[in-house]
Amino acid sequence: xxxxxxxxxxxxxxxxxxxxxxxxxxxxxxxxxxxxxxxxxxxxxxxxxxxxxxxxxxxxxxxxxxxxxxxxxxxxxxxxxxxxxxxxxxxxxxxxxxxxxxxxxxxxxxxxxxxxxxxxxxxxxxxxxxxxxxxxxxxxxxxxxxxxxxxxxxxxxxxxxxxxxxxxxxxxxxxxxxxxxxxxxxxxxxxxxxxxxxxxxxxxxxxxxxxxxxxxxxxxxxxxxxxxxxxxxxxxxxxxxxxxxxxxxxxxxxxxxxxxxxxxxxxxxxxxxxxxxxxxxxxxxxxxxxxxxxxxxxxxxxxxxxxxxxxxx
Numbered sequence: 568x569x570x571x572x573x574x575x576x577x578x579x580x581x582x583x584x585x586x587x588x589x590x591x592x593x594x595x596x597x598x599x600x601x602x603x604x605x606x607x608x609x610x611x612x613x614x615x616x617x618x619x620x621x622x623x624x625x626x627x628x629x630x631x632x633x634x635x636x637x638x639x640x641x642x643x644x645x646x647x648x649x650x651x652x653x654x655x656x657x658x659x660x661x662x663x664x665x666x667x668x669x670x671x672x673x674x675x676x677x678x679x680x681x682x683x684x685x686x687x688x689x690x691x692x693x694x695x696x697x698x699x700x701x702x703x704x705x706x707x708x709x710x711x712x713x714x715x716x717x718x719x720x721x722x723x724x725x726x727x728x729x730x731x732x733x734x735x736x737x738x739x740x741x742x743x744x745x746x747x748x749x750x751x752x753x754x755x756x757x758x759x760x761x762x763x764x765x766x767x768x769x770x771x772x773x774x775x776x777x778x779x780x781x782x783x784x785x786x787x788x789x790x791x792x793x794x795x796x797x798x799x800x801x802x803x804x805x806x807x808x809x810x811x812x813x814x815x816x817x818x819x820x821x822x823x824x825x826x827x828x829x830x831x832x833x834x835x836x837x838x839x840x841x842x843x844x845x846x847x848x849x850x851x852x853x854x855x856x857x858x859x860x861x862x863x864x865x866x867x868x869x870x871x872x873x874x875x876x877x878x879x880x
């Protein structure tokens with residue numbers, strides 16, 4: 568990817584937004600831009616979508632947007648819409664394939680904050696814990712749907728029949744918008760992996776923590792959701808943010824951007840940015856930065872405190 572290629576891809580995104588008449592606020596459009604860049608440069612495997620609207624409206628907008636973006640930009644062709652229950656994500660196929668590839672050494676696997684206990688405890692990645700082993704089973708499912716070879720042949724198994732109306736709706740919309748051509752293709756049809764949550768005690772916040780690439784993930788069982796909320800709400804937290812400088816087309820620095828943020832109970836992160844897992848996480852991101860230094864100039868980890876308050880998991 569050359570220096571100006573990412574800026575051109577963002578111009579394609581904006582053009583396609585106008586063609587489907589999706590009116591995003593300036594802050595939501597900016598968040599979409601940062602998410603697209605983070606995915607295309609492989610700094611993140613998945614981002615959670617919250618640009619306004621609900622299922623199925625938001626899903627339809629995203630599918631139409633990707634349909635047009637795939638036609639106009641090769642850089643954007645690896646992006647997919649993914650759905651798990653009532654959550655919507657954007658993902659990079661190869662990025663998620665690499666993220667899902669099982670690491671037998673557990674070196675790149677997250678630590679877990681066990682919220683079933685008060686006070687919460689920090690647990691390493693281990694097959695001995697039934698909830699963690701359930702997450703491992705989900706990882707293996709993802710690795711089958713998103714193979715490391717990066718092909719799309721396995722994605723057809725996950726295309727949701729319940730969202731067939733998305734393609735039908737887009738076909739009907741052609742009469743209203745001549746700029747939208749044809750039904751949504753397999754590449755821009757949502758990948759529905761809601762079935763991965765069946766027959767498991769893994770909850771969405773735990774799955775999200777792993778999917779979104781956090782180094783520390785909240786862990787609790789479905790039978791103890793109320794306890795988990797209470798145990799976290801009564802604790803002060805440290806908020807960890809990854810801040811990046813993005814280069815413009817000319818190579819000059821632009822404003823700092825927040826790539827991601829996550830929280831850890833204060834008592835389990837007394838060393839802040841000096842925690843071993845925090846330093847290892849930042850080192851992995853810095854390693855990824857080397858392959859996209861033409862887009863991002865630097866990364867840093869910012870740590871702040873958040874006092875006990877009502878938490879929604």
